[in-house]
Amino acid sequence: MQDSLSFDVAVIGAGPVGLACALEVQRRGLTAVVLDKGALANSLVGYPTNMEFFSTPELLEIGGHPMATLHYKPLREDALDYYRRVAQTENLTLRLYERVIGLEGKEGSFTVITDKARLQTRFVIVATGFYDLPNYLDVPGEDLPHVSHYYKEPYAHVGQDVVIIGAKNSAAKAALQLLRAGARPTLLVRGPDIPESVKYWIRPDLVNRIKEGRIGALFNSSATRITPGAVEVATPEGPRTLPAQFVYALTGYHPDFSFLAALGITCGTDAAQTPSHDADTLETNRPGLYLAGTVCGGRNTSRWFIENGRYHAQLIAARLAGEPVPALPEVLQPVQLGS
Numbered sequence: 418m419q420d421s422l423s424f425d426v427a428v429i430g431a432g433p434v435g436l437a438c439a440l441e442v443q444r445r446g447l448t449a450v451v452l453d454k455g456a457l458a459n460s461l462v463g464y465p466t467n468m469e470f471f472s473t474p475e476l477l478e479i480g481g482h483p484m485a486t487l488h489y490k491p492l493r494e495d496a497l498d499y500y501r502r503v504a505q506t507e508n509l510t511l512r513l514y515e516r517v518i519g520l521e522g523k524e525g526s527f528t529v530i531t532d533k534a535r536l537q538t539r540f541v542i543v544a545t546g547f548y549d550l551p552n553y554l555d556v557p558g559e560d561l562p563h564v565s566h567y568y569k570e571p572y573a574h575v576g577q578d579v580v581i582i583g584a585k586n587s588a589a590k591a592a593l594q595l596l597r598a599g600a601r602p603t604l605l606v607r608g609p610d611i612p613e614s615v616k617y618w619i620r621p622d623l624v625n626r627i628k629e630g631r632i633g634a635l636f637n638s639s640a641t642r643i644t645p646g647a648v649e650v651a652t653p654e655g656p657r658t659l660p661a662q663f664v665y666a667l668t669g670y671h672p673d674f675s676f677l678a679a680l681g682i683t684c685g686t687d688a689a690q691t692p693s694h695d696a697d698t699l700e701t702n703r704p705g706l707y708l709a710g711t712v713c714g715g716r717n718t719s720r721w722f723i724e725n726g727r728y729h730a731q732l733i734a735a736r737l738a739g740e741p742v743p744a745l746p747e748v749l750q751p752v753q754l755g756s
């Protein structure tokens with residue numbers, strides 16, 4: 418298929434895994450288009466300014482292209498520049514700021530429906546990640562303008578009270594950065610402690626700042642209401658009100674299950690609502706429609722990430738090209754992120 422709206426493979430999502438899928442498919446002589454509702458690597462564009470990845474550079478590479486960085490761990494900006502260069506070097510066909518909204522037809526003759534066009538394709542790979550939909554607290558005031566589910570940088574918060582809801586890596590890093598930029602951060606933590614899963618180079622820093630009293634922390638506590646200058650909190654000692662000119666609710670994200678349903682993908686009844694797919698081939702319940710990357714894990718968003726999800730690309734591309742599917746049992750096992 419060669420005209421401008423016909424391809425062998427349509428990849429939905431221009432994140433690291435979607436890009437890896439497209440380049441692996443192209444290298445096997447098939448045509449591919451990558452569609453994204455936002456920018457190239459849109460999720461990474463939304464990550465905090467100068468965010469340091471947990472993974473070392475070689476673990477984020479796709480297609481064998483080396484990721485050059487001056488840092489031991491790449492920054493968001495290194496990765497953004499890297500994935501853009503890979504897309505250009507591999508001459509990938511990109512359709513950005515074009516949202517996929519539906520899929521008609523069947524394997525061999527799909528029509529991908531976007532908000533701008535209808536594209537013909539034989540196969541479809543869904544690599545839509547998880548970063549677009551926050552896990553809401555469902556408390557009154559969560560939609561106020563000073564509340565965000567995406568932390569970017571601390572500089573707007575100098576001299577301000579900032580409540581951070583959550584206690585995973587993103588919340589821990591935000592609290593530390595806010596403190597060092599002159600804000601007054603307080604962490605609101607549902608559990609009894611900062612979880613052991615917080616990275617070993619971040620957790621002691623945070624725990625010691627809490628012990629010093631420079632970062633406030635309320636444990637076994639949860640927000641009940643957000644108002645324009647405060648967060649009302651249920652604590653074991655009773656209700657409290659924390660002053661807050663800004664609130665970051667960093668309680669995770671989840672895949673767009675209604676979009677998956679619109680594509681005809683069924684999801685499990687397990688806690689992760691795992692989208693149905695064959696673990697060996699990554700083909701979904703709809704023949705010819707594949708899953709790749711983080712979306713495979715459903716709500717378990719730490720099951721697949723760039724380090725291991727990038728290998729989905731080789732597996733799917735080999736299958737679509739009729740090659741023997743590579744045996745990748747070790748790399749396809751979940752690994753400790755950044756280990």
Ligand SMILES: Cc1cc2nc3c(=O)[nH]c(=O)nc-3n(C[C@H](O)[C@H](O)[C@H](O)COP(=O)(O)OP(=O)(O)OC[C@H]3O[C@@H](n4cnc5c(N)ncnc54)[C@H](O)[C@@H]3O)c2cc1C
Nearest residue numbers: 430432434453454459471472517545546710711722723724
């Ligand atoms: C703060 C943070 C730090 C991280 N650090 C690491 C790390 O160190 N190492 C690591 O391996 N992983 C890390 N991860 C996880 C990693 O970034 C994700 O697992 C990775 O982005 C997944 O890649 P992906 O291609 O599957 O999905 P994404 O990068 O999320 O890409 C999905 C794309 O699909 C697009 N999309 C969604 N719906 C549609 C639609 N309907 N139509 C068109 N396009 C659509 C989105 O706009 C997006 O661009 C980190 C995550 C976060 C949040």
